[in-house]
Amino acid sequence: xxxxxxxxxxxxxxxxxxxxxxxxxxxxxxxxxxxxxxxxxxxxxxxxxxxxxxxxxxxxxxxxxxxxxxxxxxxxxxxxxxxxxxxxxxxxxxxxxxxxxxxxxxxxxxxxxxxxxxxxxxxxxxxxxxxxxxxxxxxxxxxxxxxxxxxxxxxxxxxxxxxxxxxxxxxxxxxxxxxxxxxxxxxxxxxxxxxxxxxxxxxxxxxxxxxxxxxxxxxxxxxxxxxxxxxxxxxxxxxxxxxxxxxxxxxxxxxxxxxxxxxxxxxxxxxxxxxxxxxxxxxxxxxxxxxxxxxxxxxxxxxxxxxxxxxxxxxxxxxxxxxxxxxxxxxx
Numbered sequence: 328x329x330x331x332x333x334x335x336x337x338x339x340x341x342x343x344x345x346x347x348x349x350x351x352x353x354x355x356x357x358x359x360x361x362x363x364x365x366x367x368x369x370x371x372x373x374x375x376x377x378x379x380x381x382x383x384x385x386x387x388x389x390x391x392x393x394x395x396x397x398x399x400x401x402x403x404x405x406x407x408x409x410x411x412x413x414x415x416x417x418x419x420x421x422x423x424x425x426x427x428x429x430x431x432x433x434x435x436x437x438x439x440x441x442x443x444x445x446x447x448x449x450x451x452x453x454x455x456x457x458x459x460x461x462x463x464x465x466x467x468x469x470x471x472x473x474x475x476x477x478x479x480x481x482x483x484x485x486x487x488x489x490x491x492x493x494x495x496x497x498x499x500x501x502x503x504x505x506x507x508x509x510x511x512x513x514x515x516x517x518x519x520x521x522x523x524x525x526x527x528x529x530x531x532x533x534x535x536x537x538x539x540x541x542x543x544x545x546x547x548x549x550x551x552x553x554x555x556x557x558x559x560x561x562x563x564x565x566x567x568x569x570x571x572x573x574x575x576x577x578x579x580x581x582x583x584x585x586x587x588x589x590x591x592x593x594x595x596x597x598x599x600x601x602x603x604x605x606x607x608x609x610x611x612x613x614x615x616x617x618x619x620x621x622x623x624x625x626x627x628x629x630x631x632x633x634x635x636x637x638x639x640x641x642x643x644x645x646x647x648x649x650x651x652x653x654x655x656x657x658x659x
Contacts (some may be wrong), residue, residue, distance in 0.1 A: 392650045394449045400653030402552045404574060406645040408448045409617035410470055412556070412576055417520040417549035418586060419459040423556055423576070427452050429623040431468045431618070441468060442618045445625050449649035458484035460517060463491040464558030465542035466498055466533040469618060476500050488517055492524070492531060493541030521548045527560030529588050532653060552654070555602070559614065561587055562594040570603040573654060578614030579628040583621035589614075592632035609652065611645045 385439065392405045403415045410424035411570055427448050428476035432441015432524065445534060452475070461484055461593055471491075479487075480502035489506045499506050507515050509524035516522075524543040546569060547554040555575045567574075577599065581589040592612075599610045614620070615628035621630060633640045644652040 330508050339474040360614055365488045393651050394456055395651065396651045398456065400655050402554070402573060403553075403651060403653035404576070404611055404645060405449065406611060406613060406648055407450060407650045408444075408446055408648045410464070410558070410578060411448065411617075412611065412613060412645075413455075414547075414554065416554060417518060418545060419458040419520055419649050421547070422455070422457055422458050422463055422479075422484065423462045424558075425475045426462060426465055426469060426472040426602075427475045427478065428472050431472055433468075439474075444617060444618050445619065446648060452478045458487045460520075460522075461487050462522070462545060462556060463489065463495065463499075464527075464544065464556070465492050465529065465531045466495050466537075466540045467559070468533070469561070471495065471498055471533075473498065473500065481514065487612060488523055490515060490545070492543045495531070495540050496534070507652070508541075509545075510541065511543070519549055522546070523548075526565055527558050528563040528565070529559045529561065557598075559589060562590050562598065564601075566598060567601050572602050572608055574609050574611060574652075575599050575602060576611045576613055579612045580615035580622060581620035582628075583623075592628050593635045596632060596635040607654075609642055609644045611652070612643060617648075 391578045392407070397405055397413060397415055398420075400415065405413045407425075409426050411426055412423045413419040414423070420608045428444075430438065430441055430443045432439050434440075458479065461476070461479065463592070465471065477500045479485075480500050485502055486504040489503045491499065491506060491508055493508050493510045496506050496508050509515060509522070511524050511526040514521055514523040523546045524544055526593065527542065527544040529542045531538060531540035532538050542558065544555065544557045544560060544565070546606075547556065553570075553572050553574075554649060555569065555572045557566065557575065557577045559578050559581075566572075577595045578589060579592045579595050582591040582594075599608075602608065612629060612632055615622075618627045619625075629646060636643055644650070
């Protein structure tokens with residue numbers, strides 16, 4: 328992956344250094360994941376033909392989602408894993424960037440070649456409640472996962488409305504109720520819920536030569552309830568002018584070599600604290616611990632975020648997959 332924004336007539340030294348660092352990181356990580364992809368596929372094939380299997384099942388997540396608690400509150404959220412968050416708002420159940428696959432990446436001969444999960448999702452698709460809205464920020468494989476969308480559309484999200492970025496409609500499987508593309512500054516209304524597309528600092532290409540796709544953050548509003556789903560973004564002032572936000576969802580990982588496209592945990596805390604004020608505002612960190620995003624340890628992003636927050640760390644919610652937060656007194 329690479330950032331396709333231009334800094335002028337020629338690449339700056341900082342961009343060249345960033346690209347070189349990203350290349351080194353990729354060469355350290357991706358060959359191993361490619362080998363694992365085919366090895367895993369071979370193991371599954373042997374098991375299917377009766378040859379036995381030494382494939383170790385993915386362990387259960389260390390907490391599960393309390394769907395009753397999620398559905399009781401006026402505004403609630405649960406982190407499923409990576410950028411996948413379940414939201415309840417305006418009487419709607421919303422699922423962001425759904426990725427439930429064991430591995431993400433390009434499909435080669437029926438084998439998905441790419442990153443494998445470090446943590447399973449907090450709930451499998453067949454256990455989810457009925458989904459009203461699927462919210463997609465951009466086309467990267469770890470945010471728009473076609474196998475997950477196909478499973479959703481044949482299950483709990485059949486007939487759901489999909490809100491997605493500009494020029495990504497063709498990637499969405501058939502079967503959803505409606506697919507709405509939003510450019511920056513445009514909005515959609517679904518019942519009493521308003522969803523506005525915002526411009527993060529990122530990029531939207533699905534492949535190296537595929538540069539025309541959009542990429543969004545979203546502001547969701549219903550009455551006094553306001554939620555920011557920032558998608559993927561580097562440090563930006565885009566969100567400074569939004570006013571008070573009750574729940575902000577920010578990615579805190581993948582900054583090791585891509586700080587030009589992903590904010591560090593410290594930068595995320597800075598952006599969160601600049602959002603207009605409410606002491607009741609909460610931060611749900613995502614995009615960490617689920618896949619190998621280049622950090623030295625999977626828990627590095629959340630550890631750094633908590634350190635940056637200091638005494639205000641109580642405002643950071645859903646730190647582990649499956650935790651449920653609701654906008655009620657005493658909610659965690």
